Amino acid sequence: MSTKETILSLLKQAPDTVFSGAALAEQLHVSRTAIWKAIRELEKSGYTFEHLASGYRYVPSDILAADELASQDIAKENIVIKEETLSTMMDARQAANAGQTTPALFLAESQTAGHGRFGRPYFSPKGQIYMSLLLEPTQTFAQLPQYTLLAAVAVAKAIDEVTNKTSEIKWVNDIYLDGKKVCGILSEATSDIEAGRVKHVIIGMGLNVSIDPKEFPVAIQTRATSLFKGEQAPVLRNQLIQLIWKNFFSLLDSLPDQSYMDTYRKKSFVLGKQVSFTIQKQSFTGIAQKITNTGELIVQTDQGEKKLSSGEISLTKIE
Numbered sequence: 001m002s003t004k005e006t007i008l009s010l011l012k013q014a015p016d017t018v019f020s021g022a023a024l025a026e027q028l029h030v031s032r033t034a035i036w037k038a039i040r041e042l043e044k045s046g047y048t049f050e051h052l053a054s055g056y057r058y059v060p061s062d063i064l065a066a067d068e069l070a071s072q073d074i075a076k077e078n079i080v081i082k083e084e085t086l087s088t089m090m091d092a093r094q095a096a097n098a099g100q101t102t103p104a105l106f107l108a109e110s111q112t113a114g115h116g117r118f119g120r121p122y123f124s125p126k127g128q129i130y131m132s133l134l135l136e137p138t139q140t141f142a143q144l145p146q147y148t149l150l151a152a153v154a155v156a157k158a159i160d161e162v163t164n165k166t167s168e169i170k171w172v173n174d175i176y177l178d179g180k181k182v183c184g185i186l187s188e189a190t191s192d193i194e195a196g197r198v199k200h201v202i203i204g205m206g207l208n209v210s211i212d213p214k215e216f217p218v219a220i221q222t223r224a225t226s227l228f229k230g231e232q233a234p235v236l237r238n239q240l241i242q243l244i245w246k247n248f249f250s251l252l253d254s255l256p257d258q259s260y261m262d263t264y265r266k267k268s269f270v271l272g273k274q275v276s277f278t279i280q281k282q283s284f285t286g287i288a289q290k291i292t293n294t295g296e297l298i299v300q301t302d303q304g305e306k307k308l309s310s311g312e313i314s315l316t317k318i319e
Contacts, residue, residue, distance in 0.1 A: 002038075003030055003034055003035075004038035004039075004042050007024060007035065007039065007042070008042055008047065009067075010027075011056065011058035012067070014058075015060065017057065018054050018057045020056075021035045021036065021055060021056070023055070024055075024056075039056060045063065046062070047063055048060075061236075062236050062237055063238075064081045064107050064109065064237060065238060066081060068236075069238055069241055069242060071242060071245065073103060073245060074103050074104070074245060077101075078101055078102070078103065079105045079107070080095070080104070081108070082109070083109050083110070084109065084111075084112065085106075085108040085111055085112070085130075086112055086113040087111055087113050087132075088130050088204055089132045089202055091106040091108075092104070092106045092133075092134040092204070095134060096134055096136075096190070096200045096202070100134060102134050102200075103133060103134065103136075105132070105134075105245070106132045106133075106134070107129075107130065108130050108131075109126050109127065110124060110126040110127075110130070111130045111206070112124070123216065123220065123224065125211060125215065127210075128209050128210075129209055129237055129241060130205075131204070131205060132203065133202070133203045134200060134201075135147075135202075137201055138197055139197060139198050140196060140198065141189070141198060144198055144201070145252065146293075146294060146295045147187045147201055147203055148173050148185055148187040148203070149264050150248060150252060150260060151185050151187070152172075152175060152185055152264065153247070153251060154245070154247035154251060155175050155183055155185065155205065155207065155247075156175055156267055159175065159182070159183075161243065162234070162235045162240060163177070165177060166267075167182070168267050168269040169267045169268055171268065171269070171270050171291065171297050171310075171315065172295060172297070173186065173187075173310065175207075176269055178225060181223055181224050181225070182207065182224075182225050182226060182227060183205060183207040184205065185203065186204045186205070187201065187202065187203045188201070188202050207227075207240075208226035209227050209228065209233055209237060209240070210228040210229065210232070211225075211226040211229070211230060212229070212230030213225065213230065258293055261291070261293055264291065265290075269318070270288045270297070270315065270318055271290065271291065273287070273288055273319055274286070274287055274319040275288050275317060276316045277299070277315050277316055278316060279308075284299070284301045284303065286300050286306065287299065289305075295309070296308060
C-alpha cells in the first residue's frame with residue numbers, strides 16, 4: 001500500500017483515536033512532511049479528518065470503500081469500485097465472463113452509459129449510488145427466485161429506514177418516494193444452454209441519494225426525485241448500500257417463504273388503479289387487480305383479464 005493508503009487504513013480502524021504526525025511518521029518510516037502531504041491528498045479525494053493539536057482523527061466520509069461495504073455476504077476482495085464507468089451492469093458482465101468469484105459487487109461514482117429497462121437512458125450524476133450485484137445461482141429458470149422483486153423490497157425497506165418515510169413500488173422495478181421515482185432496478189440472467197441452468201444473474205440499480213430538484217433534466221423534474229433532495233444526507237452511502245444488500249440476502253435466505261411478496265403488494269404503486277399499457281403494438285386500459293407470487297401483474301380490461309410479465313410491457317399510464 002502507498003503511504004496515504006496505509007494512513008487511511010490505520011485511521012479508519014480506530015476512528016476514535018487521535019494519531020500524531022510524529023507517531024505516524026515513525027510507524028511508517030517516513031517524514032512528518034510525507035504524512036502531512038498524504039493527509040492533504042486524502043482530503044482532496046473527499047476524505048475528512050479532524051486536525052487537532054495532538055494529531056489527526058478520521059471522520060466518517062462519504063467515499064465508497066470496499067472495506068466499509070464488505071459483509072458476511074460480500075467479501076471485500078469481490079467489491080470493485082470505479083470513479084467512472086460506462087455501466088456497472090457492463091462491468092459485472094465482463095467480470096462474469098472472466099470467471100469472477102461471486103457474490104461480487106460493482107460500483108461507480110458516475111456512469112456514462114447507464115440505462116433502465118428497454119434501453120432507456122438513466123440520469124446518472126456523480127455522487128449517487130450506481131451498483132450491480134453479480135450472482136451465480138446455478139438453477140433452472142423455473143427455480144430462479146424473483147430477484148427483481150426481492151431487490152425492490154430490500155431497497156424500499158432500506159429507504160423507509162433512513163428517511164422515516166414510506167416508499168412505494170411501481171410494478172415491476174421502480175421505487176417511488178413522495179410520488180416520484182427515486183430508484184430503478186434492472187435484472188438480467190445468462191444461461192448455460194448445455195446444462196439447462198442459469199449461469200449468472202446481475203441485479204443493477206441506480207438510487208438517487210441527494211440531488212437538488214433543479215438539477216434534474218427538465219423533462220423528468222416532475223417525475224424524479226432523490227432521498228434527501230440536495231440536502232446533506234444523514235446516512236453515508238456505504239451504510240445505505242450495506243443495508244440494502246443485508247436486506248436482500250436476508251430475504252433470499254428466507255426463501256421459499258413468500259412473505260416478502262406481502263410487503264411488495266402493500267407497497268404497490270399500481271394495485272387498484274387504472275393502468276394503460278401496450279402489448280405487441282395493441283393498447284389496453286384496465287384496473288390492476290393483483291400481483292402473483294411470480295411477479296405477474298393481473299389487469300382486468302374490457303377485453304378480458306391480462307397477465308403481464310416484466311419483460312412484456314411498460315405501463316404508460318396510472319390513474
